[in-house]
Amino acid sequence: MTAPTAAPPTAELLPATMKAVVLTGPHHHEIREVPVPEPGPMEVLCKVDSVAICGTDLHIYEGMFPGRWPKRYPFIPGHEWAGVVVKVGPGAEALGWRVGDRVAGTSHAGCGFCRNCMTGRYNLCELYGQEPLHHQYGHYSQGADAQYVVHSIKSVFKMPPELDLSLGAMVDTASIALHSVKRARIVPGDVAVVVGSGPMGFLTADCAYALGAGRVIMTGSGERLKKAAAMGFETVDYRDGDPVEAVKARTDGKGAHVAIDTAGTRDSVLQAINVLRKGGRASFTGIPAEPVPLPMQKIVLEEIDLFGVRANPNAMEEVLPLITSGRVRVKELVTHIFPIEEYGRALETFAKRIDGALKVLIRPNG
Ligand SMILES: [Zn+2]
Ligand SMILES: [Zn+2]
Known part of the structure; x- marks a missing residue:
């Protein structure tokens, strides 16, 4: 005989429709009532x-990727999310997925x-x-800016209970x-430069330390750079002079072993390459909107390695323990939270960095 337990949420308790942010064209969205999606094989439905x-x-939102992200309208965006599994699609149970699992999603x-x-x-x-x-x-498949979302079990990751x-x-x-x-293959003791003091910059700097960097120098300006200093990173303000010279002055004239560009502008890309010492490595998470003339003399003669970075293959499970242990700090970066009805205001707050906005969250279920 097994003791009676509280019934887990079941499909019967799920509503037929949900609130969602629906993009109807570039620069336009509506909060609509749409059907709750059904999980297929090896998928889960999450609240x-x-x-x-x-x-x-x-x-x-601005329609910068016509025909690609999204392929067509109407479209539900959103790809950085957390939720709870409320329905398990065929086959997923065999791999341990259960109603009630707390998950972090990726795209x-x-x-x-x-x-x-x-x-x-x-x-x-x-x-x-x-x-x-x-x-x-959230790019071309329906995203998470809604009360419910379906994801493949390949792109949801169980969260530790303490997080x-x-x-x-x-x-x-x-x-x-x-x-x-x-x-960028950081090795213990490396001097790492992180170009850009936005949310990605802060997280990159913490990850660099977690992988053994001896020093992390963040370049940027304004309030965000002040926050970087408050979070314990060395800082270089590019408004005070040439950041490349500033980094060299702090590294016996040699430069950094590693640089990571998180800003994705012409200047930031060049800065990430030019701050490197001989044999240095640079990686890039941002995509410049304009062509960047690379310093090929330096790249060839100093054997500089350049690495493109697309998304996060197999890194969700790796970073979760680093977040739980506090080595990668995320709570400090969440500055604003809005209900789903205020998606427009949330987007504007993020875009215009209103009130020192870093990461802005929406909460579709209140
Ligand atoms: Zn993203
Ligand atoms: Zn494939």
Whole structure:
């Protein structure tokens, strides 16, 4: 005889419709009542607790990627989120998925069949864009800015019980930061420069320390750079003079071993390369909108390694313990929380950095 236990949430208790942020065209959205999606094989339906807004959301909102992100309207955005599993699709239970699991979500779900997926680089899936084999949630597959979302079990990750559920919305960004410092192959004692003092910069700096960097120097300006100093990083204000010279002056004239560009501008890309010492490595998480003329003399003659960074392959599970132990700090970066009805205000607060906004969360279920 087993003791009676509280019944877990079941499909019967789920509503038929939900509130969602629906993009209807560039610069336009509505809060609509739409059907709650159904999880297919190896998928889970989750009740969304919180969703973080990121720079890509802003670009998607503005219609910067016509025909790609999204492929068509209407479209539900949102890809950095946390929630609770409320329904398990066929097959997923065999891999341990249960109603009630607390999860952090991410966007890429590779096909699992192509060579890149098979070798772990599912962020470079050869079937990118081909649903239902591939998904990138919140980019071209329906996202999490809604009360419920369906994800492949490839793109949800169980959260440790000690981590506050809403902070799960920060795990996606943190995992990209971790991937960026792994790509740059930090070794213990390295001097690392992080270009850009936004949320990605802070997370990258913490990840650099977690991987053994001896020193982390963050370049930027204004209030955000002050926060970087308050969080314990060395700082260089590019408004006070050439940041490359400033870094060299602090490293016996040699420069940094590693640099990570998180800003994605022409200047920031060049800065990340030029702060490096001979044999240095740089990785890049931002995409400049304009062409960047690279300093090829330095790159060739000093054997500089450059690494592109796309998303976060296999880094969600790796970064979760770093967040739980406090080595990668996420709570400090959440500055604003809005209900789903105020999505427009949330987006504006993030875009215009109103009231020192860093990471802005929406909470679809209140
Ligand atoms: Zn994002
Ligand atoms: Zn693939």
